[in-house]
Amino acid sequence: MSKEKKVVVIGLDCAAPKTLFEDFIEDCPNLKKLMTNGVYGKLRSSDPPITIPAWMVMSTGKKAGTLGVYGFRHRKNNSYTDFWVANSQTIKEPKIWDILGSHGLKSIILGVPPTYPVKPLKGNMVSGFITPDILANFTYPPELKAEIIENIGDYILDAKFRTNAKEQLLINIYQMTKIHFKTLKYLMTNKEWDYVQCVLIGLDRLHHAFWKYYDKTHPKYEPGNIFESVIKKYYIYLDQEVGEILNLIDEDTIIFIVSDHGAKAMKGVLCINMALEKLGLLKFKTPPKPKTRMQDAEIDWNNTYAWGWGGYYARIFLNVKGREKHGIIEPDKYEEWRDKLIKLLKEIPDITGNKMNTKIYRPEELFDIIRGDAPDLLAYFDDLYWRSAGTVGYDSMYLNENDTGPDDAVHDYYGIFLIYDPKKKLGKKLKTRNILDIAPTILNIFEIEIPGDMEGKIIKI
Secondary structure (H helix, E strand, O other), X not given: OOOOOEEEEEEEOOOOHHHHHHHOHHHOHHHHHHHHHOEEEEEEOOOOOOXXXXXXXXXXXXXXXXXXXXXXXXXXXXXXXXXXXXXXXXXXXXXXXXXXXXXXXXXXXEOOOOOOOOOOOOEEEEOOOOOOOOOOOOEEOOOHHHHHHHHOOOOOOOOOOOOOOHHHHHHHHHHHHHHHHHHHHHHHHHOOOOEEEEEEOHHXXXXXXXXXXXXXXXXXXXXXXXXXOHHHHHHHHHHHHHHHHHOOOOOOEEEEEEOOOXXXXXXEEEEHHHHHHHOOOOOEOOOOOOOEOHHHOOEOHHHOOEEEEOEOOEEEEEOEEOOEOOOOEOHHHHHHHHHHHHHHHHOOEOOOOOEOOOEEEOHHHHOOOOOOOOOOEEEEHHHHOEEEEOOEOOOOOEEOOOOOOOOOEEEEOEEEEXXXXXXXXXXXXXXXXXXXXXXXXXXXXXXXXXXXXXXXXXXXX
């Protein structure tokens, strides 16, 4: 084990290869310095490619199936309506900082989801956006909360980005990000540490709220709009903050810039349950009103074969006899029904009648280990360009707007990685690596034996 090396991981949630490596890099001198002297490339996100579980997949080096986390919420005990929400207690596998702590190394962890409720670690922690509010105990040790309020001010956990009040949202995102960086710099300056890992959620919120103003390929892009330069300016601001972090570290500190997934234009919204109704696989007792949540709709479960949950991907559940309360699919016909459903869903065209490039997976195709409450199928409509809506009560399966509020972007499979060792001048673009590779790479830098059950590989630098 090496105690000479230190590592800082700056997580830019939702940073995309095109935005960082192409569109804005010339305006970001600090990030360009890291890129031209380090190694960098695309980082294939987890399956599913969403914030929860992606950051924990990165932090453990284990797939979502191994973690038993497939999103923010999960079905409880094969119920039609009950669900549980993922949090830190859901994650049973050791994180990078747990392994480092067992070797006597101290960590600073800030904003990594899901780290609430906070758990003890060797070092200091500030939890992320799933924390209910700042009245909760969002730090470890607990007394760190008062220290942050005294030295930084009131902490901001998140910014509600699904709003049409864009000017105020922009103010909120900057206020939040400044607080996050100020806290990070305070901790790095005033606490002992060997390892730092932070996640800046502001970029994700900005991408989702302002992508159509920047991306000329977006169906709703308007040339010359007043928000056209918002994303570029925010990257420039992030670069300035990264520069200040670089001023706090020495040549024995290796820096990582990583993202959990990328972003791309949302082409449309497909209401998965209205699609299933049109296919004759879901029946309502009475027609629901628009935007009705599934748990509030009167579903005829005795005549329903499948239903789904919305999000950046869709989770599909089958109504299986003996498993669900009113199950109607015979267990020995389960695979036959999954095959049938995959075929039917892949045939759904977009709103103009064009074929979608829809990818649908059985969990066992993505995961060697399947824990927790996995769906029967995971559906990426039009290769993730189409978001899925879970609410019901519409005349059409296609929606003009996201059902949970304004949203311009969907998640892309590819985020970014950038690794910079001040003692080396490399400047190499590497082939696409996997989000699973970050944890073993960090342990390798510290010369700590990599656990045999980690599912990633070392990135050579």
